[in-house]
Amino acid sequence: ESLDAxxxxxRIFGLPYNLEGYGLVYNKTLFEEAGIEDLPxxxxxxxxxxxxLQEEGILPFYNAHQEWWTLSMHSxxxxxGVKEDIDGYIEDIALGKTSFGDDDxxxxxxxxxxxxxxxxxxxxxxxxxxxxxxxxxxxxxxMIQQGNWIQDVILDLxxxxxxxxxxxxxxxxxxxxxxxxxxxxxxxxxxSKVKEEAKEFLTWMVESDIGRKYQAEEFKFIPGYSxxxxxxxxxxxxxxxxxxxxxxxxGWYCTxxxxxxxxxxxxxxxxxxxxxxxxxxxxxxxxRQLRERFSN
Numbered sequence: 489e490s491l492d493a494x495x496x497x498x499r500i501f502g503l504p505y506n507l508e509g510y511g512l513v514y515n516k517t518l519f520e521e522a523g524i525e526d527l528p529x530x531x532x533x534x535x536x537x538x539x540x541l542q543e544e545g546i547l548p549f550y551n552a553h554q555e556w557w558t559l560s561m562h563s564x565x566x567x568x569g570v571k572e573d574i575d576g577y578i579e580d581i582a583l584g585k586t587s588f589g590d591d592d593x594x595x596x597x598x599x600x601x602x603x604x605x606x607x608x609x610x611x612x613x614x615x616x617x618x619x620x621x622x623x624x625x626x627x628x629x630x631m632i633q634q635g636n637w638i639q640d641v642i643l644d645l646x647x648x649x650x651x652x653x654x655x656x657x658x659x660x661x662x663x664x665x666x667x668x669x670x671x672x673x674x675x676x677x678x679x680s681k682v683k684e685e686a687k688e689f690l691t692w693m694v695e696s697d698i699g700r701k702y703q704a705e706e707f708k709f710i711p712g713y714s715x716x717x718x719x720x721x722x723x724x725x726x727x728x729x730x731x732x733x734x735x736x737x738x739g740w741y742c743t744x745x746x747x748x749x750x751x752x753x754x755x756x757x758x759x760x761x762x763x764x765x766x767x768x769x770x771x772x773x774x775x776r777q778l779r780e781r782f783s784n
Contacts, residue, residue: 489739490670490712502673503690504712506703509653509668509728509737510562510635516650518546518630527654529663531599538607541630549608550629552620553758558633560753561742562667563601566658567593568745569667569738578744581775582782589771596658598760598767604633605761613758625649636724637671639708643723653727655736666731669740670712746781753777 494502512534514527519537522544528534538548552558570593571577580586588594605612609629624632625645633656642649657663676686693699694713703709708725710718710732718729731737742750753774760770 492739493670493743494673494675502675503694504670505672505674506670506707506709507668507712507728507732508635508637508671508710509666509731510633511656511666512631512654513624513634513638513724514631514652514654515624515627515629516652518627519652522546522630527652528657529655530661531596531603531657534657535603535607538603542607547607547609547629549604549631549633550615550620550623551604551608551612551632552615552617553605553612553761554614554616556751556754558617559601559757560750562635563633563656564597564750564753565667565740565742566600566656567591567597568741570659570665571741574741574744578746578778578782582746582779584779587771588774588778589768593658594771595767598770600656600658601757601761604631613762621645636708636710636728639724651724653724653731665736665738666728667740668728668732668737746778749778749781752781 490504490507491500494500494504518541522537522540524537524540526533528537541548568574568577581588609615609623620632621634621638621641622645623629625642627646636653639651642651653666655663655666659665674690676683676690680686693703694711700711700716703711704716704720708721710721710725710728718733721729756765756770756773756777759765760767765773
């Protein structure tokens, strides 16, 4: 699936950068201190975990709502990723045949973002990515919504930290999947005068022993290629690899939304979480924003 976005008529136009997966990253030590043995598999169980953490004086979540992509892309993708026909889902809403409000997943997502906000630090819309990671590495909260790309940063800040990754509880039953996708692709400019040299470099990067060593050991990249040894990965990358091997994954489909939709969604989410609009009003705005951008 790593080639889906760059394959057309049997031709491949890009090389997958790597694979990344995300969900709820949790501090294993803080979970143990709160006596949490069973990882949450539903929104109800997640709230129970939050209450247990609070009883021990541990802040459940540290949110980075200032970063629009954490809410309007990554978390919202949990609604889109579980769809069998994502293009049809988007088109039906855009054409007025259905509404976001007809989707049970959408309501669970709204309950999810409300929950992590209510059990998080004050003023999350003033907190960015760097501050979130620093707080999490410092043990100021038990959970954050992020992915395996934070592994090196966290372990640089706190080398002894033990982390785990659990799915965002969007599915009503048997919630066991995480979103996994390709964050970017290496592509060659067709006007370049050194196309062959560029191809040679990319080939060296993914096939040579040195290139593979750097991708695996230095960058902690999970390769988007089938002939790599992935048994060597640890911490968050190792957990994502386990989800991939078990096929407990779904795709990154937020980029299929019309241009500008996810950006406009951030303001709508903030108004909802700050209490300026109701859940129904938010859904109405989402429908309108999608239809306006789809028609353009």
